[in-house]
Amino acid sequence: MNPIYFLSRSELSQIRLFRASDGSLRLEQEGKASARVTLIRSFPYTMPDRFISVRSADGHEIAMIQDVKLLNGNSLQAAREELDRKYMIPVITQILTVRKRGSGWHLQADTNYGPAALVMENLHESIQPVAESRWIVTDNEGRRFELSDPEQMDARSREHWKKLI
């Protein structure tokens, strides 16, 4: 088994993550370059920005980024873009309306991807907790939305949220 490379703070500021001219993501580390790397979140819900596994084209782990925030500016940008592509879970920021029509629940919400309308057959299966104060809302089409820390939302959203869980 390969050992895990946790990159230290100083090493993290040294590595370079960037999009090569062919559009693929590259990692440069101590002069060594790896092409076509992919990034994987170890804790996509609880620690989305921490413990990012960098994998080579054939799937082997090259490095473990303890915290993307410790990367230098351009690398951070490249990492964020790649992670955005790989993890398409919009985060619900506000709940605008909650309506029950028949047995279905209709939700109008604002997300970091823009406004979204969710229709759910029921709540007890569609809303599942994934961590302390963090939920995944799955709508009838199978799309997933994240809702974390309801206290951050405005009063109306919190009121709606209380009805939902």
Add this chain to the structure above:
Amino acid sequence: MKTKNAKREAGKPVNGVAVEQQDTENPWLRLRADVDFTERRFRHYEVVFKSLTMEIVDGQGKSIMTFHKNNMIDVSVREALGGASFFIITGDGEIEAARFSLPYIETFRQAVPAIKSWLSEGDEAGGLTLPALEESTDTYRCSKCDKTISPGASKCLTCSIRWTMLRRLAAYCTPYRSPMLVSALLLVLSVFIEVIPPYLIKLIVDEVAKPSGSLKLLFALASGLALVQVLSAAMQVIRSYLGVRIGGKLVGAIRRDMFGALMKLSMRFFDHRQVSQFIGRIQDDTDELKEFLTNGMVYLVTQLLLAIGILFMLFHLNGQLAAMILIPTPFLFAGLYWLWKRLSSLWYSQWQSALHVNNVIGEALQGIRVIKAFAQENAEKNRFDKVNNQWINRTISFGNLWLGVSPIFTVLTAVFGIAVWYLGGRSVMSGTMSIGTLTAFTTYLLMFFGPVQASGQLLSWLNRSLGSAERILEIIDAKVDVPDKRDAVELSSVSGEIRFHGVRYGYEVERPVLKDINLTIRPGEMIGLVGRSGAGKSTLINMICRFYDPNAGSVALDGHDLRDIRQESLRKHIGVVLQETFLFDGTIAENIAYGRPDSPPETVIAAAHAANAHDFICRLPEGYDTRVGERGHRLSGGEKQRIAIARALLLDPEILILDEATASVDTETERLIQEALTRLIRGRTTIAIAHRLSTLRHADRLVVLDQGRIVEMGTHEELYAKQTHYYRLVESQKQTAKIPSEVG
């Protein structure tokens, strides 16, 4: 790529694929996408393919980006969590052309082969034949009104409104029409009777107050009163008797349908849910509903009829006074409507808390060994306390709401009662009304406000029942992922040829576990499935049993697509021996004969004998009559395994599936099992998965899977000599197991 806000326009394909005639102007393929990746926003746009170009077109139909076919080498769909991206590969590298969320993935995937063949066609236009692409969303239609619905539901939301639900519940009552009719008649009669006593009392009071009162008349009136009471009590008894009988049968029928629905549902339904919740749901929800259908409904109708009857009497006695009591009625209705909304959401959240409690209990009991082994009893208790407290709190707030509202109702009605006393008293004093009438009036008024006050309680009752009904119908109506077609065929005998054609399947849409599987298994052939864990071996087996349907491609048995075969008939021809054998509560003989309960004992013994199980069964004091299962005798892993083999042998299936059948036993037992298996396999199409590769050495062909694809196929010798995938697996096992003599 930037697009303006786009609204869905009529006539445009909605997440569907439109394949049109090829033309220099007209696109031959349009694919919808919904994520603008430069801004990371939801936005609708289309990827449009014309004869020589691929264009990204925004919602207004404006072209934003154009790629010439000559510059494109290849295309691919790359899955992400919750969606995917569409990439084009050019000579300079790869470019992300579109990004989309889950509902759009399948359409893009299906389009990729067509796009690839378009790319390989060269520049000349025309002559391009495209496979018809399946439209993904339009196939979802409501079973009732034929409106399009979201995938995963069997009925549209308009079809599941409350009244429809009530009607469906009422359908359960049809078999009991005549006793229910009797019940209803009695109900009307008893309401009528109940209205009589106050009027008799009025007559008595007036008679007594009269100086010339007749004793005879008084006696007759008093006897009448007594008779009415006796009659009313008798009717009450008959009604209750009918209610209990009908209710019991009704709830039985609903429970039966609910269990039937659970049995009908596919594996996928259970994969995504905590299973123990259904025990509680079948019991509690049906009970709640029974309460309503038997008592609640009767109560509701009685009170309604009574209110109408009383109102009639009140107007008959004194119209002016009676009109007064209608004043608070609109307020009451408004109040009840307000209450209804709150009760309904409170009730659902209370139900949810109960579900959480059930789930925690179920999980803890299923994992009790692990909990004890890790000394986590306290942690589990805390987890339970948390959900339990939530339940308590919600029950309290449900109660609080009612507590807060009911005094208002009481005071409101009391005030009107007092007003009637005052105004009526004045009329009596002025001689326009008799004392008897006033007495009767106030009695009726009390009776009238009784149901009005009870309506709050009734409301909560109604709410709970409707909530439960909704939950029940949710299970009964749950969509079956692998339904039997109406014209599905029954296979009486099969030869056992299994053919996978371009099969792709993923438990989650964005993460395929099997990719492009093409495999033909000949009748009577033994196939060993080999690969690292997670390579898709078990999934492949699940496809043969049709526990799931492929996302793309097909699996066929003897040339029949599995989707065209009745599932019951399909599984009759498949015998399964799994790593973990589940024994049902019953005797060993019953467990062996599980697939064919009417087998004679000779066959059971012969099967056990062939499975090398006969000897250990005979050593048990109770032999074949030994009770096993949850409450019975504990058998060892190897013993259970041999019972499973006997079970499969007795079924005499043409196709046999062995999933890690010898994984958890010692060497001697393994030898016994192996021996039994060799007998079992003879003459059957067999697909076996084994962790220990040595057990598959005699397979006719080994199929090596890696990351959902078939990477190698051949006999042990061939593959070992090739020194690639299979060789590496064998070698790594040699190193860890240190049994080189067994392999290679």
